[in-house]
Amino acid sequence: MNATLELLNSHRSVRTYTPDPIPEEHILRAVEAGQAASTSSAVQAYCVIRVRDEGERRSLAELAGPQEKVAVAPEFFVICGDTRRHRLMTRRAGLEYSGNLEAFLLAVIDASLFAQNLCVAFESMGYGICYIGGLRNDLARVDEVLEIPEGVYPLYGLCVGVPAEEPSHRPRLPASSVLFDDRYPDDQAMLEEIDRYDEGYSAYRVARGASPGTWSGIMGSKFASPQRGDLGPYYRGKGADLS
Ligand SMILES: Cc1cc2nc3c(=O)[nH]c(=O)nc-3n(C[C@H](O)[C@H](O)[C@H](O)COP(=O)(O)O)c2cc1C
Known part of the structure; x- marks a missing residue:
């Protein structure tokens, strides 16, 4: 085992945090480490919205479950696939943006590589993280809260803070x-x-x-019925062409 393997294998989702703030420098370092991840043809089709407003946090915590940790974690981020920059550049070049399912997948894949690097960077500095897929319970309301523009696809949230618990390792498949x-x-x-x-x-x-x-x-039970059936219409409404 080297230090990187030890860090990766020590991952546990942490759901309670001390109130200690995360220094700006640590946040910046983690975001830069996230950006260092591979990105399909350097498209960098992601962004992260750091939610700082207490009222907005509370609203997101409610719609995500409720999940109190979203309101009280020292930091909460929303990871988004981002095709807006590409739309801007295409239009500025006098062309018409024509993203299809491939463009959507690029954004989801890129954002997830970014996010996982971001998480590992935070964990390497001693912080605990928990992804929040619960945000997809109601993306229309996430939009209302954060005013996310066309071409930007919120995917999941991320709580980060100094751990106030030591969760056990959740076993994986061999x-x-x-x-x-x-x-x-x-x-x-x-x-x-x-x-x-x-x-x-x-x-x-x-x-x-x-x-x-x-x-x-x-x-077996989880996948016996479709979940969050409104995601197709939602992402299409944000400008994604899923064909
Ligand atoms: C995309 C994604 C969304 C998740 N959403 C939630 C969530 O909304 N709330 C939560 O408590 N944990 C959430 N988790 C954490 C998973 O439940 C956790 O990673 C999994 O059970 C394995 O446990 P471990 O991370 O402690 O090893 C999410 C994880 C991922 C990757």
Whole structure:
């Protein structure tokens, strides 16, 4: 193990924080580390909105669940795919912007690479982070709160602060369940891997006081019905062409 591997493997989502503020310099350093991530053909199709207004934080906390940590975390960011800069440059060049699904995916992929680098940078400085997908519960209201312009796609939030808890490690699938030599495995082999993982996952849930469900049971129910069905219309409304 080197220091980077140790840091990456020590990740846990942290959901409670001390009130200590994060120095501006640390925020800037983390954002620059985020920007250092690979970006498809250097398109840099992302931005991050740092939400500082208490009332806006409170509104976002409500619509994200509610999730109190969104209101009280020392810092809260909204990670966005950003095609607006490309639209501006295209128009200024006298051309018509014509982004399709590829342009949307570029923005989502780029933003997520940026975000994960940002998180690791914060963690390397001793902070705890928690992504907030709950923002997608109601992106229309996120828009109302933050007045996000056309071409900018809010994807998820991010709480950051000095940890006030030490969460246990949430077990992942073994590497053999995600790393395949040459070909995807057959379904039976995959299901057997999942059964083995289920045993450890249930034990983890019981140890942290949750109901004793299996990973496959939880995922099976989660994906048996569509979630957040309004995202297509929402992102189309923000100017995304998903075709
Ligand atoms: C895109 C994304 C959205 C998430 N949204 C939430 C959220 O809204 N609230 C929350 O408490 N955790 C959220 N999480 C944290 C996950 O629940 C967590 O990463 C996962 O359970 C694994 O646990 P670990 O990060 O502690 O290893 C989110 C994670 C990701 C990557």
